[in-house]
Every structure is written in C-alpha cells, then in structure tokens.
Amino acid sequence: MPEVRIIAKNFMDMVASMPAIKLDKLYQNGFICEAILRSLPPLAKKYVLQLLHIDGPVPAKLLAEWVLPDGLSKHKVAIDRLVQLRVFVEAFDNRKNEKTYQVNSTYQKSLQNLLVHGGTLPRESMPSNITVRLPTLEDLETYALEQWECFLLQLISPSHVDKTLNISSSLMKVFQRRLLSQRDREAPKLTESGFQFLLWYIIREYITNSEERGVDAGDLISFMLELSFHVIGEAYNINTLTEFQRNIIKDLADLGLVKLQQGRKESWFIPTKLATNLSVSMTESSSRKEGFVVVETNFRVYAYSTSKLHCEILRLFSRVEYQLPNLIVGAITKESLYNAFDNGITADQIVSFLRQNAHPRVAQRVPAVPENVTDQIRLWESDLNRVEMTEAYYYDEFPSRDVFEGACDCAREWSGLLWEDSKKMHLVVKSEVHTYVRDFLRRQK
Amino acid sequence: MTTSAPSKNYADDVSLLVVTLDTNPFFWSSFPFHFSEFLSQVLAFLNSILLLGQLNQVVVIATGCNSCSYVYDSASDKNHASTNGTMPAIYSNLLHNLDEFVAKDQQLTTPHHKPGTIPSSLLSGALSMALCYIQRAFRSGPMHPQPRILCLQGSTDGPEQYVAIMNAIFSAQRSVVPVDSCFIGSNNSAFLQQASYITGGIYYRPPQMEGLFQYLSTVFATDLHSREFLRLPKSLGVDFRASCFCHKQTIDMGYVCSVCLSIFCEHHDKCSTCR
Numbered sequence: 001m002p003e004v005r006i007i008a009k010n011f012m013d014m015v016a017s018m019p020a021i022k023l024d025k026l027y028q029n030g031f032i033c034e035a036i037l038r039s040l041p042p043l044a045k046k047y048v049l050q051l052l053h054i055d056g057p058v059p060a061k062l063l064a065e066w067v068l069p070d071g072l073s074k075h076k077v078a079i080d081r082l083v084q085l086r087v088f089v090e091a092f093d094n095r096k097n098e099k100t101y102q103v104n105s106t107y108q109k110s111l112q113n114l115l116v117h118g119g120t121l122p123r124e125s126m127p128s129n130i131t132v133r134l135p136t137l138e139d140l141e142t143y144a145l146e147q148w149e150c151f152l153l154q155l156i157s158p159s160h161v162d163k164t165l166n167i168s169s170s171l172m173k174v175f176q177r178r179l180l181s182q183r184d185r186e187a188p189k190l191t192e193s194g195f196q197f198l199l200w201y202i203i204r205e206y207i208t209n210s211e212e213r214g215v216d217a218g219d220l221i222s223f224m225l226e227l228s229f230h231v232i233g234e235a236y237n238i239n240t241l242t243e244f245q246r247n248i249i250k251d252l253a254d255l256g257l258v259k260l261q262q263g264r265k266e267s268w269f270i271p272t273k274l275a276t277n278l279s280v281s282m283t284e285s286s287s288r289k290e291g292f293v294v295v296e297t298n299f300r301v302y303a304y305s306t307s308k309l310h311c312e313i314l315r316l317f318s319r320v321e322y323q324l325p326n327l328i329v330g331a332i333t334k335e336s337l338y339n340a341f342d343n344g345i346t347a348d349q350i351v352s353f354l355r356q357n358a359h360p361r362v363a364q365r366v367p368a369v370p371e372n373v374t375d376q377i378r379l380w381e382s383d384l385n386r387v388e389m390t391e392a393y394y395y396d397e398f399p400s401r402d403v404f405e406g407a408c409d410c411a412r413e414w415s416g417l418l419w420e421d422s423k424k425m426h427l428v429v430k431s432e433v434h435t436y437v438r439d440f441l442r443r444q445k
Numbered sequence: 446m447t448t449s450a451p452s453k454n455y456a457d458d459v460s461l462l463v464v465t466l467d468t469n470p471f472f473w474s475s476f477p478f479h480f481s482e483f484l485s486q487v488l489a490f491l492n493s494i495l496l497l498g499q500l501n502q503v504v505v506i507a508t509g510c511n512s513c514s515y516v517y518d519s520a521s522d523k524n525h526a527s528t529n530g531t532m533p534a535i536y537s538n539l540l541h542n543l544d545e546f547v548a549k550d551q552q553l554t555t556p557h558h559k560p561g562t563i564p565s566s567l568l569s570g571a572l573s574m575a576l577c578y579i580q581r582a583f584r585s586g587p588m589h590p591q592p593r594i595l596c597l598q599g600s601t602d603g604p605e606q607y608v609a610i611m612n613a614i615f616s617a618q619r620s621v622v623p624v625d626s627c628f629i630g631s632n633n634s635a636f637l638q639q640a641s642y643i644t645g646g647i648y649y650r651p652p653q654m655e656g657l658f659q660y661l662s663t664v665f666a667t668d669l670h671s672r673e674f675l676r677l678p679k680s681l682g683v684d685f686r687a688s689c690f691c692h693k694q695t696i697d698m699g700y701v702c703s704v705c706l707s708i709f710c711e712h713h714d715k716c717s718t719c720r
Contacts, residue, residue: 038498042458042671045497049662071674115492118536 014204015221016085022218023086027106029222030114031229036085037111043071044078048087048103052111057091057100135270137233140259144272147256149309202255215244223248227257227275235261235268291357295332297370303328304359316340317350332373337380347381392418393434395427403444410440458668461502461582461590462494464597465571466516468507468547471563472600472630478654483629484543487597488536490661495519497666502590504578506571507543508598509550513570515578516542565603568596568636572613572624579622591669593623593646596637599630604695607636607688614640625665627651635684635695642683649678690718 015026015036026032037048051058060079067075079101082088088101135143203224210220223245230236238260241249249269253260257275261268292310294302301318303310304327311328314320317340320330340350351374358368367374398404404425411417416433420426429437466487473480491503505517517539572594579592594617617624623646626637633650641648651660667675689696689710700709702716709716 034496037496042668043674045458046667046671046675049493049497049666050659052662053659066676068674068676071671074674111496115489115496118492 014207018218018221020086024104024106026218026222027104027110029226030110032222032225033107033110034114035225035228036087036107040081040085040087041074041078043067043074044082047078047082048111051101051103052108052115054103057093057102059093059096060099060101063101134233134235134261135259140233140270140272143259144256144274147254148274149307151255152309153312206251215248219244220248227252227271228277230271230275232271232273232276235270238267238269291359291363293354293357294359294362295354295369295373297372299332299373299376301328301330301332303330313353316343317345332377334380337377338384341381341384347377350377390418391431392428393431393437395429395437396425398425398427401425403441406444407437407441411437458670459498459500459590460494460668461504461579461592462491462595463504463506463575463578463592464491464595465506465508465513465568465575466543467566467568467596467598467600468509468543468550469564469566469600470547470551471510472566475563476599476629478629483654483657484540486658486661488539489658490666493662494666500590502582504575505539506574507546507550508566508568508571509546510564510566511553512546512550513567513574514542514546514549515574516546563601565606566598566600567606568598568602569606569609569613572596572610572617572640576613576616576620576622579620583620593625593669595625595627595665596640597627597629598634598637599628601630601632602634602636604688605693607693608690610636610640614643617644623647623669625649627661627665629654629657633684635686638680638683639685642680647677648680 015023015032018026027036037045040048047063063079064072064075079088082101083090087104087107089104091100091102092098093100207217207220210217238246238249249258249260252258252275253269255274256272258269258271261270292303292305293314294304296302301314303314305311306326311320311323314328314330317336318330318332319336320328322329337347337350341347351369354369354374355367362368395407398407404422404427407427408417408420411427411429411433414433414436416430416436417427418430419428427437464487468480491505494501494503501519503517503519504515507514507516575594579594582589582592614624617640622644624637624640624644625646626634626641626648628634628637628648628650638648640646647664649660649664651657664678667677686695686697687699687708688694689699690707691709691711691713694710696708696710700712701707702709702719705716705719707716707718
C-alpha cells in the first residue's frame with residue numbers, strides 16, 4: 001500500500017480517493033487525464049510520459065535505475081502517487097520474481113489521443129454576432145471577485161450583505177457549519193490572497209454534499225474539470241448542457257465561477273478565472289495579485305483596499321480605526337490579537353497573511369513586515385501558552401526512603417514522573433501512570 | 446522561535462522551452478528520414494511539453510540557410526482561435542508559419558557558398574534569437590518559467606559562424622540557460638557539443654529516427670529541476686577545435702593574440718580584433 005497520506009487538500013486528492021471503477025470511468029475523459037497529469041510531482045510526470053507508448057509492464061528496478069541516489073526519495077514519492085491515483089498499475093511478475101509497473105490502459109489511450117489529436121471541448125464558443133455585450137476580461141475578473149466576496153461575506157457575516165444569492169439556504173448552512181468547525185481543527189490559512197484557498201473548501205463541501213442531494217460526485221467532478229479547460233471570456237450556449245449540468249451552472253454562477261448572460265433568444269455562460277483555476281494546484285494559481293497591506297514598525301496597519309472582505313479580515317486581528325474611500329487604517333494591539341487567538345487564528349497565519357499581501361512598495365524590502373511586529377505577535381501568542389496543564393496524581397507520606405525511591409523509578413520507567421521532592425518525599429506523577437505506581441506500591445506492602 | 450518558510454508560489458518544473466528547428470532544404474533532401482515524419486514526431490513532443498503544465502511555454506524558431514524566424518509561440522493570443530477540431534492549435538499554426546518561412550528563405554540569395562559542399566543552417570542566428578526571447582522572459586517579472594534551449598539540428602557546422610556561436614554560448618552560460626542538442630546528422634557537431642558542455646545541457650544523437658519521440662520525451666522533456674535527480678546521457682568527448690578568425694577554417698594549431706585571445710592560422714603583425 002502506498003505510504004503517502006491523502007489529505008484532500010485539492011481536487012486531485014479528492015479524485016484519488018474515489019473507488020477504482022469510478023476512476024476508470026473518469027479517465028475516459030481526456031481533459032481529466034490532462035488535469036491529473038499536471039497535478040503530479042515533476043518526476044511522476046516524466047515517468048508517465050516515458051511509459052506512455054510502452055504497452056507491456058516495465059520492471060520497477062528499471063525505473064529505479066533512471067534516478068541518481070539523491071533522488072530516490074523523490075522517486076518513491078512519485079511512484080506512490082502514481083499508484084495511488086491508479087495511473088500506474090502495479091503487478092508482480094512471478095516468473096522473474098519482480099515488481100512491475102504499467103500505465104493504466106484507459107488513461108494511456110486517452111492521453112495518447114490527446115497528444116496526437118488534441119483535446120476538443122464538447123461545445124464550441126458562440127459566434128460573436130449573437131453574443132453582444134460580452135464583458136471584457138477585466139470586467140469578468142471584477143465580476144468574479146465581486147460574486148465570490150459577496151458569497152464569502154454572506155458566509156462570515158450574513159447581516160452585512162447587500163444582495164442575496166440564489167444558493168439554497170440549506171446549502172449555505174452546510175457551508176457555514178463546516179467552515180466554522182474547520183477553524184477549530186485545521187484553522188484555515190489567511191495566506192492566499194483573496195481567500196482563494198476557501199474556494200477549494202467550498203467546492204469540496206459542495207461535492208461531498210452532492211451525494212446527499214442525489215447528484216453523482218463523479219459526474220460533478222468531471223464536469224467541473226471539463227469546465228476548467230474552457231477559455232476565459234468565451235461564451236458557451238446553455239443548451240449544450242444537460243439538465244444536471246444546468247443546475248450546477250446556476251450554483252457556480254453564485255460563487256463567481258461563471259457569468260450567466262441572456263441574449264434575445266438564447267442564454268449563455270462565460271467561464272471566469274476562478275473556473276479555469278479549478279484544476280490548477282494551489283501553488284500555481286494566480287497568487288500574483290497585488291498586495292495591499294503596509295505594516296509599520298509602530299504597529300499601524302494601512303490597507304489600500306475598498307473591499308469589505310479585506311476590512312473584515314483585518315478586523316479579525318487588528319483594531320480598525322477608520323476607513324477612508326481607498327484606505328483602511330488600523331493598529332495591531334494586544335487586545336485585538338488576544339481576540340484573534342481566542343478565535344483559533346495562530347500567529348503564523350497572521351504573519352504569513354501580512355507577508356503575502358504586502359503592498360508592492362514594501363514587498364521588496366526584506367523583511368516585508370518589520371521584525372519587531374512579527375516578533376511581538378509571536379510573543380503575545382506565547383503569552384497565552386505560559387501555563388501548561390497536565391492531569392496528575394500527588395503522593396505523600398511514604399513509609400520509608402526505599403519505597404519512595406522505588407516509586408520514583410517506577411514512574412520514571414513509564415516516563416510519567418513530573419516532580420519529586422526527595423527531602424520531604426513527595427511525588428507527582430502523570431495520571432496515565434498512576435495505576436502502575438499504585439500497583440507497585442501495593443506490591444511493596 | 447520558529448519562522449514559517451515562504452510558501453512556494455510557483456511550481457518547480459515550469460519550463461520555457463525554445464526550440465531551434467533545422468529546416469535546411471539541402472540537408473533534408475539528402476537525409477534518409479523524411480522531414481514530414483520528423484516534424485510530426487517533434488510536434489507530438491512539443492504538445493507533450495504543453496500538456497505537462499498549464500504554465501509551460503514553447504517557442505519554435507526555424508533555422509534556414511539564409512534566415513531564421515519565430516514560427517510558433519505558445520503564449521501568443523493568436524493561438525486560441527484556430528482549433529478546428531481535428532488538430533490541436535499548435536499543429537495548424539506552426540505548419541502554416543513554417544510553410545511561409547521556407548518559401549521566403551528560398552528566395553533570399555545565399556551569401557557565400559562553396560560549390561560541392563552543403564550550405565549550413567544559420568544556427569548562430571537562431572541561438573541569438575532564442576536568447577533574446579529568453580532575456581525578455583527574464584524581465585517579465587519576478588515569476589518566470591525556467592528557460593532552456595533545444596537545438597534540433599542535422600546540418601553540419603559552418604566554420605564561418607564560429608565566433609557568433611561561441612558568443613551566443615557564453616551569453617547563454619552567463620544567463621544560466623542550458624542548451625540541449627539533439628543532433629540527427631551523420632558526424633558529431635563540434636559546435637553543439639561545446640554548447641551543451643559549456644552551458645550544462647545535454648548533447649544526444651538518437652540512434653534510431655523512427656523512435657525520435659521516445660528519445661525526445663525521455664531525455665529532453667526533463668525539466669531543469671528534475672535533472673539533478675536523474676541519470677541523463679553524458680557526452681564522452683567534446684571536440685574543442687576552433688575556427689580561425691581570418692579564414693573561418695577549422696584549425697588545430699594556430700596563433701593566439703595575447704590581449705583578446707582571437708585565433709589566427711597565420712602570423713599577423715596586428716590583431717584584427719583588438720589592434
């Protein structure tokens with residue numbers, strides 16, 4: 001069994017966790033094969049390409065020979081990932097007594113096809129004489145961001161929202177529940193600009209929730225991946241979608257992934273950048289957006305932004321003092337940080353958010369955020385961790401020194417000894433170890 | 446106090462591959478393997494590079510006898526419109542531009558061409574154009590793909606291009622751009638061997654042309670990051686012979702200017718390069 005742990009942090013992990021039959025069906029779609037290929041680690045990509053046109057199984061030893069000794073760990077990770085995604089099929093050759101690998105035949109055929117013939121979308125973009133008033137790429141991007149922020153605002157603080165969305169309230173509740181519980185356990189990162197990491201959480205919830213609504217997760221994933229290969233800004237006719245796909249498109253429009261428009265006779269949808277980023281791993285997504293936060297050494301924060309969402313985020317850990325038409329001014333204080341820590345946000349998250357969203361003017365400076373600010377944030381966090389509590393048992397009134405020493409040794413063996421005072425013969429042990437020490441003392445009697 | 450590592454905003458293996466494609470008609474007319482078959486394998490290879498990553502870029506420069514020209518740029522906007530369903534955009538665009546280029550190249554007169562020898566292709570021009578494109582990519586911002594050059598060459602070296610090629614090689618070395626060479630001609634190319642050796646690229650002569658795609662995808666598709674971990678072909682010996690600066694002929698022994706190190710085959714009182 002491969003040893004790589006799967007934490008569904010992106011689309012590909014989710015695909016990897018699907019059962020084998022569903023995966024084979026997914027691999028009939030060339031675009032999904034391409035998306036999977038792109039998500040692999042670099043060595044794995046190379047192996048797929050090399051074995052793409054080889055029909056029979058290849059001994060594992062041969063594959064290992066291609067790598068230098070330094071690269072063996074990477075080689076292992078690559079192979080494990082390939083087997084996990086069922087791109088490589090592992091087999092055991094009993095005659096030669098060795099392990100072999102072979103590319104999954106469905107995957108192989110689809111990818112070969114893609115290489116030679118190129119991928120064709122199931123729909124073509126509509127001619128421009130019908131699609132009037134097509135938004136420009138910048139308009140589309142602002143639209144997508146607006147929709148997404150509106151959706152997020154509704155999640156975080158429903159009272160602040162101007163317009164309501166079409167997503168059913170039950171679905172919103174599901175999102176809210178999961179999001180809030182996430183903050184306690186995994187504590188989402190405030191790092192990626194524009195909260196695009198949340199996009200993945202939301203999409204994941206949407207997919208896992210789909211089964212309950214009677215929608216097949218496999219079909220949903222393949223439609224979304226297909227959508228990610230459409231061209232941004234091009235209009236596609238709605239009547240090329242199936243009934244099932246039409247329902248999904250409406251939900252996606254609320255999230256800002258597509259823009260719906262109505263012509264005189266027909267209606268169409270236009271994919272935005274958020275849609276095309278679906279298949280791309282988080283590291284490659286366009287996190288090249290401009291930063292907007294300036295942090296000064298006197299702990300003041302100036303954010304050149306008009307977005308309500310940015311204001312809310314800053315409110316999470318700093319005291320927002322006033323808001324100008326293009327500027328939000330605040331200060332990082334002990335109280336505001338204590339507030340944030342109580343909500344489960346860690347100092348590292350705050351610091352990385354500030355670093356990643358640093359205004360271009362300060363971004364070139366090393367470090368982008370002044371050290372005294374980052375150090376102080378961390379110090380304040382450790383303030384809350386000064387006292388550590390462990391459940392323990394306290395022993396007193398030992399009959400003799402030997403018994404006391406014996407009890408100490410017993411506790412030490414189980415690594416449960418927390419504190420001892422040999423002069424007064426007092427002992428404190430962890431509660432897990434208490435039973436062992438008690439049994440030891442009983443035996444002494 | 447633990448400091449968080451900066452998160453990687455860019456995957457390790459994003460590549461910009463600039464390919465110089467030898468279109469010398471004199472070479473191809475006498476070569477047993479047909480140009481169209483060669484091209485179809487190369488196109489499949491280029492397509493596979495684009496397949497591997499959304500941000501990978503491919504640029505193709507055609508190397509003719511008299512001129513060189515850019516025939517394909519995957520980052521250009523003109524590509525999207527021309528998918529006609531049966532071929533990917535890369536095929537139709539590239540083929541169209543290549544046709545135009547070959548026709549134009551034929552019409553230009555050959556500057557100097559010794560009778561009886563096959564004229565060489567303008568590798569120096571192609572390398573210079575490739576390096577210019579790469580410099581522009583470097584200046585496009587803090588995040589840029591890792592560039593490398595791949596020379597698909599069959600024609601023999603033209604000694605008259607020695608100085609220009611060496612300048613291009615050193616410039617590539619300075620900008621840390623590896624020059625890979627896939628040489629399909631009969632004898633080894635000294636220029637390309639030197640290029641790959643000096644810049645840290647790979648020089649390889651595929652033994653069988655029918656399997657060209659497999660050789661290309663095994664050896665030349667490797668991105669720069671993964672090359673540190675893989676066993677790749679190493680050249681056994683490099684032909685370091687130079688050409689003299691006055692007659693442009695390959696020489697083994699000659700005279701060297703002590704100031705600028707230019708090479709001459711006969712004794713001169715004054716060095717023509719630095720005086």
